[in-house]
Amino acid sequence: MNVNTLPFPRERETPGTAIYSWISSQNRDCFVRVEQRVLKQLVQTLIFEKVVPVRTQETDNGTLFLIEGRSLDDATVIYLFEGQRKESFGQIKLSGIARRQCVDAHQTTDASLTGFMEEVLSHIPGTINLTQFIEELEQTLIKDVQSLSQPIPADLSAFRHDYNSLEGLIMDAHSYHACYKSRIGFSLAENAAYGPEFRQDIHLVWLAIRKDHADIGLSRSYDYASVIQEQLAPSDFEHFETVLRDNKLTFDDVRLLPVHPWQWDKKLVTAFHREIRDGILIYLGRGSDAYHAQQSIRTLANVSAPDRPYLKVAMHLTNTSSTRILANHTVRNGPVITDWLQHLIENDKTAGEMDFVILREFLGVSFDYETLPEHRRTTAYGGLGSVWRESMAKYLRPGEAAIPFNGLTHIQRNGKPITDDWIQAHGREEWSAQLIQVAVRPIIYLLLAEGVGLESHGQNIVLIHKDGWPVRIALKDFHDGVRYCPDALAHPDKAPKLHAAPASHLRLNRNSFIITDDLNAVRDFTCDAFFFICLAEIGIFLDSNYGLAEQWFWKTTAGVIREYQEQNPQHAERYQCFDVFAPTIQVEELTRRRLFGDSEPRFMDVANPLYAYRP
Numbered sequence: 001m002n003v004n005t006l007p008f009p010r011e012r013e014t015p016g017t018a019i020y021s022w023i024s025s026q027n028r029d030c031f032v033r034v035e036q037r038v039l040k041q042l043v044q045t046l047i048f049e050k051v052v053p054v055r056t057q058e059t060d061n062g063t064l065f066l067i068e069g070r071s072l073d074d075a076t077v078i079y080l081f082e083g084q085r086k087e088s089f090g091q092i093k094l095s096g097i098a099r100r101q102c103v104d105a106h107q108t109t110d111a112s113l114t115g116f117m118e119e120v121l122s123h124i125p126g127t128i129n130l131t132q133f134i135e136e137l138e139q140t141l142i143k144d145v146q147s148l149s150q151p152i153p154a155d156l157s158a159f160r161h162d163y164n165s166l167e168g169l170i171m172d173a174h175s176y177h178a179c180y181k182s183r184i185g186f187s188l189a190e191n192a193a194y195g196p197e198f199r200q201d202i203h204l205v206w207l208a209i210r211k212d213h214a215d216i217g218l219s220r221s222y223d224y225a226s227v228i229q230e231q232l233a234p235s236d237f238e239h240f241e242t243v244l245r246d247n248k249l250t251f252d253d254v255r256l257l258p259v260h261p262w263q264w265d266k267k268l269v270t271a272f273h274r275e276i277r278d279g280i281l282i283y284l285g286r287g288s289d290a291y292h293a294q295q296s297i298r299t300l301a302n303v304s305a306p307d308r309p310y311l312k313v314a315m316h317l318t319n320t321s322s323t324r325i326l327a328n329h330t331v332r333n334g335p336v337i338t339d340w341l342q343h344l345i346e347n348d349k350t351a352g353e354m355d356f357v358i359l360r361e362f363l364g365v366s367f368d369y370e371t372l373p374e375h376r377r378t379t380a381y382g383g384l385g386s387v388w389r390e391s392m393a394k395y396l397r398p399g400e401a402a403i404p405f406n407g408l409t410h411i412q413r414n415g416k417p418i419t420d421d422w423i424q425a426h427g428r429e430e431w432s433a434q435l436i437q438v439a440v441r442p443i444i445y446l447l448l449a450e451g452v453g454l455e456s457h458g459q460n461i462v463l464i465h466k467d468g469w470p471v472r473i474a475l476k477d478f479h480d481g482v483r484y485c486p487d488a489l490a491h492p493d494k495a496p497k498l499h500a501a502p503a504s505h506l507r508l509n510r511n512s513f514i515i516t517d518d519l520n521a522v523r524d525f526t527c528d529a530f531f532f533i534c535l536a537e538i539g540i541f542l543d544s545n546y547g548l549a550e551q552w553f554w555k556t557t558a559g560v561i562r563e564y565q566e567q568n569p570q571h572a573e574r575y576q577c578f579d580v581f582a583p584t585i586q587v588e589e590l591t592r593r594r595l596f597g598d599s600e601p602r603f604m605d606v607a608n609p610l611y612a613y614r615p
Contacts, residue, residue: 325382334361406458422468558613
């Protein structure tokens with residue numbers, strides 16, 4: 001089904017005319033449901049990352065977690081959460097309705113997010129970002145309610161062969177991070193206009209940057225001029241050519257750059273008004289192609305011409321506690337990294353047999369911020385850049401379809417998982433084992449055979465299937481999503497020549513680095529994103545919905561890894577260097593980092609479920 005024929009109201013909320021009828025008592029159930037989700041995801045991380053003291057009581061259904069707080073009148077209150085500590089890295093998963101107990105009054109009521117923030121969160125000592133963090137939680141609450149208040153089909157099976165539609169229809173977002181939909185910077189009207197769940201057409205603003213103020217990264221197998229002409233509708237190309245001619249310029253004199261209309265209005269016009277005035281930046285106009293936002297918000301899929309590439313654009317938007325700019329060096333490194341990875345897999349027989357896909361970032365364009373006066377670089381940095389990524393449609397063979405990996409656990413409005421009939425048809429063990437096989441082997445190959453760690457969480461993996469049967473995966477988002485130690489690469493002579501990050505970037509982004517001399521940091525880059533976030537969510541989902549024990553899941557995963565190692569003994573030494581069966585791995589403390597800042601590394605050791613099944 002074409003996304004443009006979806007049976008939803010297409011009412012667009014615009015500033016000044018916005019209708020907020022969903023913010024009403026009639027929508028109370030949705031508010032309560034989302035508030036409980038935000039509260040429980042927050043508390044799950046606070047317990048798991050040991051941010052707050054917690055007492056536990058074992059019950060028939062699992063564990064009761066008790067957290068003490070202080071009310072405004074200084075009375076002792078207890079927050080009670082039912083849940084379990086899972087086999088998957090000891091993650092905490094809470095269920096049911098959170099409760100608040102006033103000890104003095106012997107009164108128990110449903111807990112609220114506001115109450116918990118006032119009575120527990122605000123009493124945590126040493127926080128430096130508490131006000132901002134609370135704002136992100138509140139914005140997540142209201143924007144998720146807004147998303148869920150629109151009419152959406154109860155059954156999404158009709159869309160399971162339309163990958164780009166699924167990117168908007170799967171609204172579960174980040175299952176670990178409490179600020180999973182904060183989108184700080186968007187008003188509610190802008191959220192409705194640009195959020196992926198609302199599937200609104202977005203027409204990009206196209207700019208031209210004079211070549212002496214632009215930087216590009218370009219894949220070896222692409223030609224810049226040809227790429228630009230292929231990505232534009234013929235009418236746009238002609239119009240842009242006319243605008244350039246009026247400015248006494250040609251396409252050879254500039255680099256073209258698409259930018260998000262929100263970014264243009266909110267940031268770029270004011271930040272670069274001198275460059276616009278001086279003809280360094282030329283406004284070409286709005287493109288005629290319509291794009292829809294994908295889950296990351298700033299990655300856009302062309303719905304007018306689906307075979308055309310995705311565009312990742314810079315946005316001064318904060319989501320899951322990160323500002324979504326595009327640093328100059330990452331924009332230029334994207335094509336360098338994906339060329340390198342593509343060369344590795346094309347020249348390795350084992351990788352070829354796995355048949356997985358690298359969605360290449362083949363062109364990146366950025367403003368050269370070094371051409372600005374020093375006092376302006378900080379505010380302008382990362383705000384004007386785009387990356388072109390190959391379309392998923394380019395790689396699908398007859399009979400194949402694709403689904404975002406994190407969408408496999410999506411629960412539809414009818415209460416059924418979107419994958420339910422696939423699992424029922426193929427059998428829970430058979431389907432799950434095949435999923436593990438096709439997902440794990442490529443990630444393990446790149447880590448163990450090549451020495452490359454990937455940040456492959458659920459949004460960065462695409463499952464390719466035939467009628468629901470997993471056949472292979474596609475991997476994406478590499479411009480800042482790889483990590484390696486040069487001396488530990490299998491082919492160090494093939495290592496990419498990267499554009500270095502400026503010192504100012506490294507000071508502000510301590511976890512944003514590609515090259516390291518710490519082998520465990522490479523291993524844990526993969527284990528954190530892929531095993532701790534991505535696979536753990538699948539394992540917990542299968543346990544909760546299909547009674548397939550987490551132990552079975554991790555034993556099967558370990559079996560796939562051991563089989564790979566047995567079939568490739570030539571890498572035996574590397575299996576020790578990147579020991580995925582280690583007793584513990586390090587994962588990032590996302591909530592602790594948000595509360596206490598980056599003055600020191602925020603990582604914790606967690607029990608590795610693969611350890612029990614080590615060779």
